[in-house]
Amino acid sequence: MEQTHDSPTALELYKGHPVQEAAQIILGSLLFSASMNWIILPHDMYSGGFLGIAQLLRMLLHFFPAIQQIGDLAGILYFLLNIPLLLISWFRFGHFFFAKTALCIVCYSAFLALIPIPAEGLFDETIAACVIGGMVCGVGAGMTLTAGCSGGGEEILGLLCVQKKPDFSVGRIAMILNVFVYGIGLLLFEQDVVVYSIIFGCTTYLTLDRMHLQNVMVTMLIITKSEAMEQLVFRYAGRGVTKWTGVGAYSNEPSDLLLTVVSKKEALHLRKILREEDPNSFIIMDEDVSVAGNFQKRL
Known part of the structure; x- marks a missing residue:
């Protein structure tokens, strides 16, 4: 990522x-x-x-x-x-x-x-x-x-x-x-x-x-049908995003899947912003994950 x-x-x-x-x-x-x-x-x-x-x-x-x-x-x-x-x-x-x-x-x-x-x-x-x-x-x-x-x-x-x-x-x-x-x-x-x-x-x-x-790292998986939702992550968290396209098994409609890792403080702000932009978005958050690689811890 x-x-x-x-x-x-x-x-x-x-x-x-x-x-x-x-x-x-x-x-x-x-x-x-x-x-x-x-x-x-x-x-x-x-x-x-x-x-x-x-x-x-x-x-x-x-x-x-x-x-x-x-x-x-x-x-x-x-x-x-x-x-x-x-x-x-x-x-x-x-x-x-x-x-x-x-x-x-x-x-x-x-x-x-x-x-x-x-x-x-x-x-x-x-x-x-x-x-x-x-x-x-x-x-x-x-x-x-x-x-x-x-x-x-x-x-x-x-x-x-x-x-x-x-x-x-x-x-x-x-x-x-x-x-x-x-x-x-x-x-x-x-x-x-x-x-x-x-x-x-x-x-x-x-x-x-x-x-x-x-200090608490959070994985966020965002499933949305709105376009360019990753721009909100860039703008309001300054974090990288991995993006791919999926298809709903029941609706058979395409959706964007966005995966990012943020701090818990960033996640609380970002979740509110994402839900305001797309109330129908589906967000999965997994706390206290271990991160290796190019990830910056902030104060």
């Missing part, structure tokens, strides 16, 4: 409205931070990725009481760790991605620093806190990725790797980084704390991968 270049219309379609995306970034950051501070941290668990590194550094700063008077430093340290990656995103992903990512990181840092950590979490059972807290954190982080940005840290690293190796995902890269973070945790914490933190981290990144709609 031949890959086409992004068309201006397709790029405009998936950028979304700036106000809507900003609201999605703020809400996603708030969900992640509230879940972390109200569900995870009261059980003495810690996160993976760059936030986990920030939390480990915060522990080392306990030896400096004067610094601790500033307040919870995890959010501040997380912001400082992300400065180099923000510079990379400016040159690698463009200014629009940089602006949204900067907003996301600022929201993460502010919410993590401002939301109070209670003595007791929302759930008494630690395993329930791991699973539910991980799912909420994954939904929050996934919302920011779906808005076309990242929360920094391992997410930027993941997006860089996805562009080089399409078989990778942000969640997989994060879990690889967590091997290092949780390995250090084994030296600093009790084993049960590390085990629960690993369960939390895996739940978070598995949920994130499902929420990251640009």
Whole structure:
């Protein structure tokens, strides 16, 4: 299946409205931070990725009481760790991605620093806190990725790797980084704390991968009698199409069969457009397919 270049219309379609995306970034950051501070941290668990590194550094700063008077430093340290990656995103992903990512990181840092950590979490059972807290954190982080940005840290690293190796995902890269973070945790914490933190981290990144709609590949088979329907795929998704002619076994009428592979985010927009153009079209969608060849993963 031949890959086409992004068309201006397709790029405009998936950028979304700036106000809507900003609201999605703020809400996603708030969900992640509230879940972390109200569900995870009261059980003495810690996160993976760059936030986990920030939390480990915060522990080392306990030896400096004067610094601790500033307040919870995890959010501040997380912001400082992300400065180099923000510079990379400016040159690698463009200014629009940089602006949204900067907003996301600022929201993460502010919410993590401002939301109070209670003595007791929302759930008494630690395993329930791991699973539910991980799912909420994954939904929050996934919302920011779906808005076309990242929360920094391992997410930027993941997006860089996805562009080089399409078989990778942000969640997989994060879990690889967590091997290092949780390995250090084994030296600093009790084993049960590390085990629960690993369960939390895996739940978070598995949920994130499902929420990251640009990472889920979808096969679309479009059966239509309208002419030039493939032009809509070119125009609104910027993807290649394989086309052939079939005949209905019952009606004995000719139809066009169009086969394309798009991301789930593109598929949701494209299905609506195709149905508006031809309400009688028959569309088959198969999610989470494996794609090899000339296929571009987009942010």
